[in-house]
Amino acid sequence: MIKYSIPIIVTLFANPVFAQHVHGMPNHPVEAGQSAFAAISEIVQILSKDPKTDWEKVNIQALRDHLRDMELVTTEASVDIRVDGNSAEFTVFGAGDVAQAVQRMTLAHAPMLQASSG
Structure with missing residues (x-):
């Protein structure tokens, strides 16, 4: 379904093999790009491994908003x-x-x- 496309894309881009291929780095970094992106990716991966995850209740936008607030407070x-x-x-x-x-x-x-x- 379309509403699940964001977590799937996030998981795909966080995959170390994919990141290595895209960035051409033989020793890929642990964090996949920008820190908020990496945090969202990590949370999605954790939730994906839990069969009890109710994707109807998962609010990635709320997490994204919270991470943006953290960034503003930390840097601005x-x-x-x-x-x-x-x-x-x-x-x-x-x-x-x-x-x-x-x-x-x-x-x-x-x-x-x-x-x-x-």
């Missing part, structure tokens, strides 16, 4: 760092799409950071 946001003894406070900010990405990433990742750092 500004960060002010304040160190006080053994603690550090990071204030992350930006304008437009970057500011929106910072807000979404804060909501998405704050619980994980809290759990890992206490």
Whole structure:
């Protein structure tokens, strides 16, 4: 079906033999091209191996949007760092799409950071 064509294409391009052939590299890199592409490819491969995967519930676009937010925060946001003894406070900010990405990433990742750092 057409709606499954993107994961199939992603899996095809992530195949090391295909990547080696396309790029002409005898020692192919582990990451298949751009990092978001590689992350999507890896997730699709994991889901493809799981017979319980319900492709009707898989939302590759949501993953793509999240990876875009991560890219914006990592590469485009500004960060002010304040160190006080053994603690550090990071204030992350930006304008437009970057500011929106910072807000979404804060909501998405704050619980994980809290759990890992206490």
